[in-house]
């Protein structure tokens with residue numbers, strides 16, 4: 344039945360051979376519709392059609408999926424294995440139509456999931472497989488305990504104990520896939536250290552001081568200490584950067600103490616930043632391994648497959664859903680423009696008549712998001728920059744500026760919620776935390792702290808600038824080879840750390 348996965352792939356392949364033009368396959372559909380599975384089948388089919396293919400390369404291209412899914416997928420209410428990032432995979436072919444490599448571009452990783460996930464959803468798969476699959480020794484090495492109820496795996500619905508056998512198996516597959524793309528012992532060590540550091544950072548708790556104008560108290564400084572140790576950064580510098588921030592004014596450095604919320608946010612922001620950069624690094628390594636130039640053959644044409652997170656309408660829709668749904672609006676618009684509005688598209692539309700629903704023009708919806716000054720994104724940026732800005736203030740701006748719009752829906756109560764009538768249906772957005780998610784900044788002190796790591800690789804990872812797609816996987820910047828994290832043996836140092844912290848804050 345059209346549109347048949349293998350038929351679409353075969354047509355693209357035929358065109359690169361006959362017309363010698365690059366092809367792109369755009370896979371769209373709601374979350375859980377089968378985009379990722381279809382992409383995998385198309386890749387398999389394209390590689391299968393390639394003559395004299397190298398089995399090693401063939402296997403590698405097909406086998407990167409468990410890795411991408413480990414770090415980029417999670418259980419959602421709709422899909423047990425939902426892609427929480429967008430992926431553009433480009434297969435390169437030589438003049439004989441032989442596949443000679445692949446490149447992956449990643450976009451929009453939903454890194455907020457590391458620290459918050461909706462009820463009945465899960466965190467990224469890698470955290471569950473780490474606890475289920477890593478040996479006792481490995482976990483002890485990361486100062487993690489099998490039995491502790493960590494926030495990172497507690498959030499969401501997955502019952503690790505019930506799924507342990509499944510996740511142990513998945514962990515072994517993931518480690519095997521990492522080895523296949525060239526991860527050596529040092530790479531594995533640093534990857535595990537970063538995962539461990541993220542887990543410890545999400546455990547850090549803060550407490551208001553008893554007196555006003557006094558710094559916050561870190562309830563469990565041992566967790567900061569452990570994270571610092573795994574990242575080879577100075578624990579005292581890390582503690583200080585979590586509870587105070589510096590600004591420059593008239594050439595002078597001023598220090599501000601963070602409030603409870605700001606400290607929690609900056610700790611979460613650090614955990615998210617480490618995850619995001621680690622994810623980019625894994626993709627970068629996949630790309631290095633599958634680089635077509637390694638085959639010493641000229642790329643004659645390519646077939647790209649775009650698989651982005653599908654349209655979402657969950658029980659609670661937040662900033663992530665707003666961004667995902669906007670991208671889906673843009674894709675829909677692209678389809679309208681480039682497929683259905685030209686002659687070939689019209690024929691296609693007739694052929695598909697009754698099989699798929701042709702959506703109406705959605706330019707008004709795109710304008711609602713993007714129009715200068717009054718579009719949702721400009722309004723959100725404006726409210727975010729406003730010192731007294733709030734989530735409720737953003738919703739007020741949206742509903743006032745779009746009072747007559749048929750696209751924006753309001754609630755009758757004062758909840759910071761508004762609705763958008765998308766091409767695929769109406770979605771209500773709960774705007775709690777929108778401003779923070781939009782800010783998503785790691786303050787300079789924390790950045791500097793990471794850049795001061797004594798481990799060259801961690802330092803590079805945080806010095807590297809993000810590329811045009813917002814990830815580090817694509818930048819030209821050179822990353823040094825990871826070196827094993829040097830562990831200093833620390834015991835019962837938390838007390839000493841607290842004393843040093845108090846002294847340093849007084850100074």
Ligand SMILES: Nc1ncnc2c1ncn2[C@@H]1O[C@H](COP(=O)(O)OP(=O)(O)OP(=O)(O)O)[C@@H](O)[C@H]1O
Pocket residue numbers: 372373374375376377378379380381422423424425426427651652653654
């Ligand atoms: N061709 C297929 N064969 C077998 N199972 C499939 C196929 N397509 C989809 N499925 C089933 O549907 C589930 C969801 O598919 P998939 O993850 O590809 O959806 P998606 O559209 O990529 O969703 P999301 O946008 O959430 O990432 C799969 O985990 C699988 O169980």
